[in-house]
Amino acid sequence: MMLLRGGTVIDGSAAPALRADVLVRDGHVAAIGAGLDARGARQVDVTGAVVCPGFVDIHTHSDLTLLANPDAPSKVHQGVTTEVVGNCGLGVAPLPAGCDRAAIRAAVSYLDLDPDVAWPWDDIDGYLATLEKTPPSVNVATLVPHLVLHAATVGFGDRAPGPAELDALCGLLADALDAGAAGLSTGLVYAPLTFAREAELDALAAVTAARGKVFAWHVRSYDDDLVPSVRQAVDVARRTGCRTQISHLAAVGRRNWGTVRQALDLVDAARAEGFDIGVDVYPYLHGNAPLAQLLPASVQENGLDPARLVDPAVRAEVRQHWAHQPLGWAEITVSRVPDAAPVTGHTIAELAVIQARQPDEVALDLLAMYGTGVLIVAGGRSEDDLRTVLGHPATVVASDGLALDPHGVTGAGSPHPRSYGCFPRYLSRYAGADLPAAIARCTSRPAAIAGLTDRGVLRPGAPADLVVLRPELIRDTADFAEPQRYPDGIDLVLVGGEPVVVNGTHTGARPGSVLRVREGIR
Known part of the structure; x- marks a missing residue:
């Protein structure tokens, strides 16, 4: 049992904020208010902080990375x-x-x-x-x-x-x-x-x-x-x-x-x-x-075979297609390849200068080598x-x-x-x-x-998926030069009432649930 004491509660409904304590018991929000009976509870002073529901990210691609590292550090x-x-x-x-x-x-x-x-x-x-x-x-x-x-x-x-x-x-x-x-x-x-x-x-x-x-x-x-x-x-x-x-x-x-x-x-x-x-x-x-997203559909019919991209006729077709793309090669940066090749972090235009080649030839060579495994960041x-x-x-x-x-x-x-x-x-x-x-x-x-009617809300009876944040301090620190940095201003993250992040440190807890949506919204 935990009492978050002295914080400003923003319940996720867009209702005005209120000053209140939040009692968490058995993985759920037990009560919200002042003067709560918190005998036996661990008390956490969150004065000056906002207590709100945990963020619900409805558009992610963590299908397999959650199995590679279930701690989900970049998200929690x-x-x-x-x-x-x-x-x-x-x-x-x-x-x-x-x-x-x-x-x-x-x-x-x-x-x-x-x-x-x-x-x-x-x-x-x-x-x-x-x-x-x-x-x-x-x-x-x-x-x-x-x-x-x-x-x-x-x-x-x-x-x-x-x-x-x-x-x-x-x-x-x-x-x-x-x-x-x-x-x-x-x-x-x-x-x-x-x-x-x-x-x-x-x-x-x-x-x-x-x-x-x-x-x-x-x-x-x-x-x-x-x-x-x-x-x-x-x-x-x-x-x-x-x-x-x-x-x-x-x-x-x-x-x-x-x-x-x-x-x-x-x-x-x-x-x-x-x-x-x-x-x-x-x-x-x-x-x-994926860089392959820029290829014409005709080249990807029956699956993308990287070997096709060494064919001069296919390369000519792709180059003609790329002549009309809305982005320049200086706006497209290689973010990942399947091996340790020294290309990540460089734009296609930069790689073309390094290799003394045309940018479209550089891009085609990357696709011929790695297929759909070349990832890019595009502006x-x-x-x-x-x-x-x-x-x-x-x-x-x-x-x-x-x-x-x-x-x-x-x-x-x-x-x-x-x-x-x-x-x-x-x-x-x-x-x-x-x-x-x-x-x-x-x-x-x-x-x-997403039909997750008991998530994204801070109310009695709801699962205690909560964030304690400092509005004046919260900010992202990750950028394109150093993309793997955690943000500032988040004191505490609870999932199912269990602390997962405390003062910027992952606790190692894995209390997440698999959510099955049985009834839709009609």
Whole structure:
């Protein structure tokens, strides 16, 4: 039993802050108020600090890194107590009999930072059971990844599923949702989802809608075709009634700055008609992705074979495609490769100077050597766009990062600092004067989107996933030069009532729960 005494309580609902004590007992919030009976409780003086719910990160890629290091240090140190994995259509289950597991694992290599992590499961329930046996320091829920569904059923070619295959796709999705997945995610820039037709999206959305769960979209384009890509997601929501989340909304490339306002107008119009459509974003001007995401879909048909990229004709096709990309090579930095090659931390343009070659040839050589294993950090975004999205009433904050260990295999390379500082950065730089509303964007509101109705709230009876932070001190310290630094201003993190971080030190506790969403929101 623990009494957090003398703090300012912000309960996650956007209600005004109040001065109160918080009593934690048996893993739950037992009471909030003054003069609480705390006999036998460990008392912690939190005077001058804010006590709020732990942050609920609904857009993460920690599917496998939580198995590589269940302590989840980069996340718990920034106050995250619940992660939702399976985003952008990328994930690790279901894997029905007969599917090409090796090809699927290669296709989601963005998640696969530790080759020693085994994949013993066949379905979502088996994956969640594997997490339960670990267990992690954070709570975990999962979406159903569209890429795995599609690849396991249709394969990697440019074709639509036949009627029997579409039935199988929908059956796999239904089983996974019924096993407790929080919803469905797609990522239409990742092969083979680059070949997904609208009929397939409609069918999967209908299955998801029937269960009241959410459909999260990494839309087809965030650069020149951002607006029609968001329109596609909105149109599917209109046709099926599915609750919809537009992931990490941003406009990439200077020529596209300002188009987020047009994308948000589409969201607003649908919301005015009664459709439940939300948005999330991380508070940075750079993204993180596989370099292979920049390849034309035709080169990735039937899976990306790095050997194809030494073919002069293929290289010419790729170079022609890249001639129209909205980013320059000076805006694209190599953040990770599978070995210790001295390329991480350099832009493609810098590597071209070092190697006395053309930048596109450098990029093609990296892809020919490492395939989907080359990760990049890419810029080309606008501060005004970011503030426009963050200020929208439908927006919540989500990292799009991973639970990383700066001292282990998952911490290799030069990762995006959002994995270490997303939520402190938002609160210190973008929250504005209304701290309760800002905290709601990080807690109860994302939890509700995922159907996690007992998370992201500080109220009697709720699980005691809590953060004690100092508003005047909280800040991110991780940047692109030194991305693996923990934030300042977080005194205490509890997960299920158990201290996980105390004064900047991980306790080694792993009290996280696997969260299965049985009932959706209708």
